[in-house]
Amino acid sequence: MSKGLRDRASLTRRTLLKAGGAAAGAAALGGCLSSSEDGEDQVSGEVLTAFGNCWMCSHNCGQKAYVREDSSGKKTVVNLTGVDGHPRGSAGEGTEGTLCPKGLGQLDKTHDPKRIQEPHIRKNGELQKVEWEEAFQYTAERLATFKEENGSETFLDATSWAETSIFSTVWRELYGTPERISRGIHVCAGPTFVSGGMMGVGSNNRVPDYQNSEYIIAWGRNQLNSFAGQFEAKGTLEAIEKNGATLVTIDPQHTITAEKSDKWLPIKPRTDGALALAMANVIIEEDRYDEDFVENYTHGFDAYAEAAADMPPERAADITGLDAEDIRKVARGFAEAAPQAGISVWTGTAQVGNGWKATQNITALNGLVGNIDRPGGLRLWKYASTASFGEVCEQDYTNRAEFKEPAINKYDEYSDYPVRHITGIAHNLVPEMVENGHINGIVVHHDDPLKDGNADAWVEALDAMDLVLSIDAYWNGVSRNADIVLPEATQLEKDTLGTGNWSAYPKHTWVTGSKAAVDPQWNTKPDFDILVGIADAMAEETGNDDWTVFEQWDTHEDFIDDELSAIDLTLEDIDSGEVNYELVDEFEYESWEGDDHYTFNFDLDQVPPFAQAAEEADMDTAPEWIPPGTYGDELSEDYPLEFYDVRSVFFSHASNQPQERLRDQFAKRNELADEDYRGNYLHINPEDADKRGISSGDMVTVESETGSGELMAVVSERARPGFVTAEYGFGETSATPDGEGMNTMTLHHKQMDPITGQVDRHIAVEVTSSGGD
Numbered sequence: 001m002s003k004g005l006r007d008r009a010s011l012t013r014r015t016l017l018k019a020g021g022a023a024a025g026a027a028a029l030g031g032c033l034s035s036s037e038d039g040e041d042q043v044s045g046e047v048l049t050a051f052g053n054c055w056m057c058s059h060n061c062g063q064k065a066y067v068r069e070d071s072s073g074k075k076t077v078v079n080l081t082g083v084d085g086h087p088r089g090s091a092g093e094g095t096e097g098t099l100c101p102k103g104l105g106q107l108d109k110t111h112d113p114k115r116i117q118e119p120h121i122r123k124n125g126e127l128q129k130v131e132w133e134e135a136f137q138y139t140a141e142r143l144a145t146f147k148e149e150n151g152s153e154t155f156l157d158a159t160s161w162a163e164t165s166i167f168s169t170v171w172r173e174l175y176g177t178p179e180r181i182s183r184g185i186h187v188c189a190g191p192t193f194v195s196g197g198m199m200g201v202g203s204n205n206r207v208p209d210y211q212n213s214e215y216i217i218a219w220g221r222n223q224l225n226s227f228a229g230q231f232e233a234k235g236t237l238e239a240i241e242k243n244g245a246t247l248v249t250i251d252p253q254h255t256i257t258a259e260k261s262d263k264w265l266p267i268k269p270r271t272d273g274a275l276a277l278a279m280a281n282v283i284i285e286e287d288r289y290d291e292d293f294v295e296n297y298t299h300g301f302d303a304y305a306e307a308a309a310d311m312p313p314e315r316a317a318d319i320t321g322l323d324a325e326d327i328r329k330v331a332r333g334f335a336e337a338a339p340q341a342g343i344s345v346w347t348g349t350a351q352v353g354n355g356w357k358a359t360q361n362i363t364a365l366n367g368l369v370g371n372i373d374r375p376g377g378l379r380l381w382k383y384a385s386t387a388s389f390g391e392v393c394e395q396d397y398t399n400r401a402e403f404k405e406p407a408i409n410k411y412d413e414y415s416d417y418p419v420r421h422i423t424g425i426a427h428n429l430v431p432e433m434v435e436n437g438h439i440n441g442i443v444v445h446h447d448d449p450l451k452d453g454n455a456d457a458w459v460e461a462l463d464a465m466d467l468v469l470s471i472d473a474y475w476n477g478v479s480r481n482a483d484i485v486l487p488e489a490t491q492l493e494k495d496t497l498g499t500g501n502w503s504a505y506p507k508h509t510w511v512t513g514s515k516a517a518v519d520p521q522w523n524t525k526p527d528f529d530i531l532v533g534i535a536d537a538m539a540e541e542t543g544n545d546d547w548t549v550f551e552q553w554d555t556h557e558d559f560i561d562d563e564l565s566a567i568d569l570t571l572e573d574i575d576s577g578e579v580n581y582e583l584v585d586e587f588e589y590e591s592w593e594g595d596d597h598y599t600f601n602f603d604l605d606q607v608p609p610f611a612q613a614a615e616e617a618d619m620d621t622a623p624e625w626i627p628p629g630t631y632g633d634e635l636s637e638d639y640p641l642e643f644y645d646v647r648s649v650f651f652s653h654a655s656n657q658p659q660e661r662l663r664d665q666f667a668k669r670n671e672l673a674d675e676d677y678r679g680n681y682l683h684i685n686p687e688d689a690d691k692r693g694i695s696s697g698d699m700v701t702v703e704s705e706t707g708s709g710e711l712m713a714v715v716s717e718r719a720r721p722g723f724v725t726a727e728y729g730f731g732e733t734s735a736t737p738d739g740e741g742m743n744t745m746t747l748h749h750k751q752m753d754p755i756t757g758q759v760d761r762h763i764a765v766e767v768t769s770s771g772g773d
């Protein structure tokens with residue numbers, strides 16, 4: 001940590017002191033191996049413990065790593081467990097630390113020989129192994145030439161979540177690109193994030209206070225599967241057990257969460273917005289809403305009530321395929337339990353063309369019953385305030401992107417996209433921007449955009465770009481086609497800092513951190529070291545001192561310590577006790593009470609970017625019903641089935657990287673483990689399967705207007721009639737191009753939510769038997 005910064009550090013004290021803090025985490029004797037027989041066989045020696053923070057999704061669940069050290073000092077990770085009391089991994093102290101199957105997969109990844117083991121650069125058309133020095137030097141040369149020939153504003157930063165926070169410093173501020181795809185908004189749950197932020201529940205604060213809830217609606221959300229064993233699943237089950245909470249699942253698919261629910265509403269896809277308005281209709285008509293909250297803390301109720309009046313349950317029943325009495329029952333149950341009633345919503349209702357309105361209508365229900373930041377309702381989250389890069393940096397440099405206008409705002413070609421007023425560039429627009437010459441290069445970190453949008457167009461776009469730089473641990477659609485491949489260490493090989501996150505037990509700000517459990521394997525480097533290596537080479541190549549900005553820190557740990565100085569902690573403090581997290585500050589419910597500035601916006605007419613985008617998209621600023629097909633695909637005689645791709649806890653390409661063990665478990669879950677096939681599956685209702693002569697285990701062809709591919713069929717009542725699903729992330733352009741299954745995004749053809757640019761994963765398809773099995 002730099003001295004000046006130490007002096008300036010604010011002194012927010014942690015509220016929880018470590019128990020037994022003297023224990024050296026990386027040296028304590030373990031002996032608690034429980035599951036990794038393979039690991040035990042691989043290497044003998046002393047077992048040590050260390051910590052990690054899972055990054056297989058972005059939630060930072062704490063890990064305890066069991067590491068065996070052999071006589072030569074080589075360390076091998078042989079087992080992983082959760083950390084009891086970790087704010088994410090368990091549902092609070094004493095509720096057992098666990099990892100979901102994806103998190104446990106880090107064990108396989110650390111020593112996986114299929115990883116990218118050496119830096120590569122493309123020479124004479126072929127990717128060739130080189131040493132790091134040459135790779136950095138070549139990267140700097142190419143970046144400098146690219147800037148000269150194309151302008152750095154045409155370089156796209158497509159970096160995903162990372163263990164270090166300096167990606168945007170390198171690409172935006174030092175290199176000077178204003179172009180960035182935000183993974184969270186454009187390919188995950190843009191409508192949920194953005195509507196939440198604008199309406200007054202925070203852009204990431206959409207998770208209920210499960211443990212205190214009496215009524216939980218899992219709306220297009222499968223939390224008992226997607227986060228099996230983690231806070232949300234434990235919190236939901238605890239609410240059922242301790243509070244006798246009612247669980248309702250609204251989903252076209254009978255998920256694992258639906259299995260545990262009191263009620264499953266098998267809604268027709270893309271009609272969630274109508275159901276939400278009908279619930280509001282019942283709640284308002286029957287005077288079951290929170291008049292005090294609505295009157296004192298909200299804006300736009302009249303416009304909302306008008307839209308709800310237009311959607312009686314009988315009309316919604318026709319639209320959604322549900323029973324009007326069921327709609328009334330769920331609306332009453334939710335309102336009666338409020339404010340101890342929460343809605344769990346995320347990607348399911350967001351990844352559709354009318355996703356913006358669906359999530360706005362659903363979010364509005366929270367304001368209506370006044371469950372905002374109340375026990376059992378929807379919490380307003382707070383994060384630990386660690387220091388930002390600007391605060392810890394003691395060196396002046398020029399922010400080269402600061403005044404550059406992104407192409408989507410600059411050029412007339414994009415004037416028809418309302419998204420430009422709110423979230424800027426959209427994932428699905430990139431190929432078009434490459435064709436127009438407004439994007440000519442890309443850096444992709446730990447991601448595979450070819451799985452998240454118009455895949456075929458993205459393949460062509462990558463091919464047309466002047467420079468493709470991949471920083472990743474695995475070969476995938478991007479790294480295989482890159483000009484430069486820099487092999488990244490995986491999470492247990494790096495120092496990490498997580499500054500708290502939404503969806504954890506919700507009464508503390510918290511930080512979690514760990515030192516690397518093992519050295520980087522093969523010739524790989526942590527992402528922090530890769531970025532600093534590029535910066536050093538750029539300083540040499542360009543002679544520009546701005547690029548020496550990272551010289552003020554010797555190591556990533558020094559940098560993390562500076563970030564932590566704002567809360568008077570160091571990485572050593574966090575890592576050296578019996579747990580690897582700190583609860584920094586406690587916060588109460590009802591943070592809006594007495595806050596004159598707090599407003600829950602039913603109507604977004606006073607949010608200028610939204611008002612402008614809505615006008616151009618021909619949408620209302622208040623909640624309203626927008627039928628399927630207004631944006632995105634319409635069903636037709638040729639393509640009569642609604643296809644939607646889904647994620648599973650057995651998601652074999654977790655964090656965009658392959659995991660064979662999970663694929664085997666996944667095949668077992670689908671009762672098709674005896675088949676050789678290890679790809680994704682087409683789930684189809686028996687009614688639809690019979691009409692097409694399809695049985696479980698048959699290979700089928702799925703075809704959209706623009707693409708097709710082969711999958712193995714699972715015939716099951718779990719999919720509602722007319723609806724078919726397959727899991728995301730397999731096939732050509734993925735991490736296992738030669739494996740079975742298909743990249744479902746090869747069916748996709750650029751449809752998106754016009755307001756946020758969120759990729760619309762809903763596709764009209766036909767399914768036919770491919771013959772044989």
Ligand code: SF4
Nearest residue numbers: 054056057061100103
């Ligand atoms: S929920 Fe699972 S994948 Fe996500 S951070 Fe936690 S253990 Fe890792």
